[in-house]
Amino acid sequence: MSDKTMNLTLKIWRQKDAKSKGKMETYPVTGISEHMSFLEMLDVLNEQLVVEGKEPVEFDHDCREGICGMCSLHINGEAHGPDRRVTTCQLHMRMFKDGETIYIEPFRAKGFPVVKDLVVDRSAFDRIQHAGGFVSVNTSGNTIDANAIPVPKDDADEAFNAATCIGCGACVASCKNASAMLFVSAKVSQFSLLPQGKVEAKDRVMKMVKQMDLEGFGNCTNTGACEVECPKGISLDNIARMNREYLKASLK
Amino acid sequence: MKTSIARKVLMALSGFFLIVFLLQHFIINFTSVFGHGETFNSLSHFMGTSPMVQFVAQPILIFGVIFHLAMGMYLEAQNNKARNVKYVMNKPGENASWMSRNMIITGVMILLFLGLHFYDFWIPEIKTKFIDGDMSGALNGVEGTRYFHELQHKFVDVWRVIIYCLSFVFLSLHLLHGFQSAFQSVGFRNHKYLPTIKKLGNLYAVLIPAGFIFIALFHYLTQL
Numbered sequence: 001m002s003d004k005t006m007n008l009t010l011k012i013w014r015q016k017d018a019k020s021k022g023k024m025e026t027y028p029v030t031g032i033s034e035h036m037s038f039l040e041m042l043d044v045l046n047e048q049l050v051v052e053g054k055e056p057v058e059f060d061h062d063c064r065e066g067i068c069g070m071c072s073l074h075i076n077g078e079a080h081g082p083d084r085r086v087t088t089c090q091l092h093m094r095m096f097k098d099g100e101t102i103y104i105e106p107f108r109a110k111g112f113p114v115v116k117d118l119v120v121d122r123s124a125f126d127r128i129q130h131a132g133g134f135v136s137v138n139t140s141g142n143t144i145d146a147n148a149i150p151v152p153k154d155d156a157d158e159a160f161n162a163a164t165c166i167g168c169g170a171c172v173a174s175c176k177n178a179s180a181m182l183f184v185s186a187k188v189s190q191f192s193l194l195p196q197g198k199v200e201a202k203d204r205v206m207k208m209v210k211q212m213d214l215e216g217f218g219n220c221t222n223t224g225a226c227e228v229e230c231p232k233g234i235s236l237d238n239i240a241r242m243n244r245e246y247l248k249a250s251l252k
Numbered sequence: 253m254k255t256s257i258a259r260k261v262l263m264a265l266s267g268f269f270l271i272v273f274l275l276q277h278f279i280i281n282f283t284s285v286f287g288h289g290e291t292f293n294s295l296s297h298f299m300g301t302s303p304m305v306q307f308v309a310q311p312i313l314i315f316g317v318i319f320h321l322a323m324g325m326y327l328e329a330q331n332n333k334a335r336n337v338k339y340v341m342n343k344p345g346e347n348a349s350w351m352s353r354n355m356i357i358t359g360v361m362i363l364l365f366l367g368l369h370f371y372d373f374w375i376p377e378i379k380t381k382f383i384d385g386d387m388s389g390a391l392n393g394v395e396g397t398r399y400f401h402e403l404q405h406k407f408v409d410v411w412r413v414i415i416y417c418l419s420f421v422f423l424s425l426h427l428l429h430g431f432q433s434a435f436q437s438v439g440f441r442n443h444k445y446l447p448t449i450k451k452l453g454n455l456y457a458v459l460i461p462a463g464f465i466f467i468a469l470f471h472y473l474t475q476l
Contacts (some may be wrong), residue, residue, distance in 0.1 A: 011340075011341075012265065013340075024340055074339060076343070077339065077342045077343030077346070080348070083301055088456050103340060105339055105341065108335050108339055111334070114337075127272070139456065176329035176331070176335075176344060176353055177334055178331070178334035178335040179256075179334070181256075186419045209255050209256065209257055210255060213256050216333075217256075218256075218330060218331040218333075218335070219259060219260060219327050219334075220256065221258060221331070221352065221355065221433070222352065222436045222437065223348035223349070223352035224347070225348040225476060226346065228346075228348070229347050236436065236441070237443065238443070240440070242439075243260075243436075243438065246257045247261065247438070249256075250258070
């Protein structure tokens, strides 16, 4: 296996804290292996910065397996970078060329305020979930057999597809309106397709949409950018489903 | 009107209404290329003098146009606020079409065209009928025949023809996104009928504006 290395120029958004004004700063990095993940490349930069006695760049990360939804970053003009169906932690440096300049910015949205450098506060998504992204199930007493309620295979598959949303916020970051509709629609869909979710269907969609608007996200204009940039390939079908759910709930 | 989904549904419904209006406008205009505009004259006379069209359909249409425009601009302003700090490097072309990202530009161009179009046809129509009180539609004493003449008269000026044709290109770009987007907004979408809606939308967005361009050019060229 070849092991090409590359030298890069990084232009990174640096911001001391939420209140400070940020700016782009330039950092050269050398000897980056093409097999490194993007976050490993940033680790190399940070080690270099620490050695130089400078403040390392703050960025969000956790599992580094593409499943937790913690990593973010707007890389060279796209959420999670130029690759498709991957999170930043699964983006490899082979996607870049030796000598390239890479722009790294935080996800930008009024609903995602910057905490520091590349870290943004995505707790708006938590509040939307708290507003209605759940089913009320009595967990005391006897456990109910999961297969006691029959679910058509197609519905189960679609609900599962919606449930693969990791809540990273790439949809908001990519949308020209900073709309959170793809995320909210996935969280509405994963329940609305299943019998267990039907009980609270009306309240769920109304409350979650209300909270989404309160958080300051923009309006969806169906550009489809969210679907393209979503690392889990969440479909626009979910937004259409949420629109139907919302219309149904408002007419009831 | 209170939530983002309610607003997008209303935007879509007014869009559907305008799509249907545009189709009937095209059909009537298209009759002007046949014969000496006899069918065009009789249809225009009917539309111009029918109380149902003038006092029921026309106010609804004007409301629909104003609502669609005002809501479009309001949403644009709100959406701009939703990203208060812009990206230094952004590649929106990588994930969304130009048409879908620039509905406000194509929309404003259509609005400017509507200004000219109202100045050309609607204002003189209202003046003749409701200020001068002439409901006869008469040309040289023959009732209901002035419409074809007025239409032809407008397409003598080459600059007007060019502006009309360019406006129809903007209309086409607007419809290329707007048609399918309206279906998505009202929740009418799934993998079974999405390809059909997209094809139908593209067909409508190309054929109707192309038809209007044909009509404008036809009248210009036949009067050279």
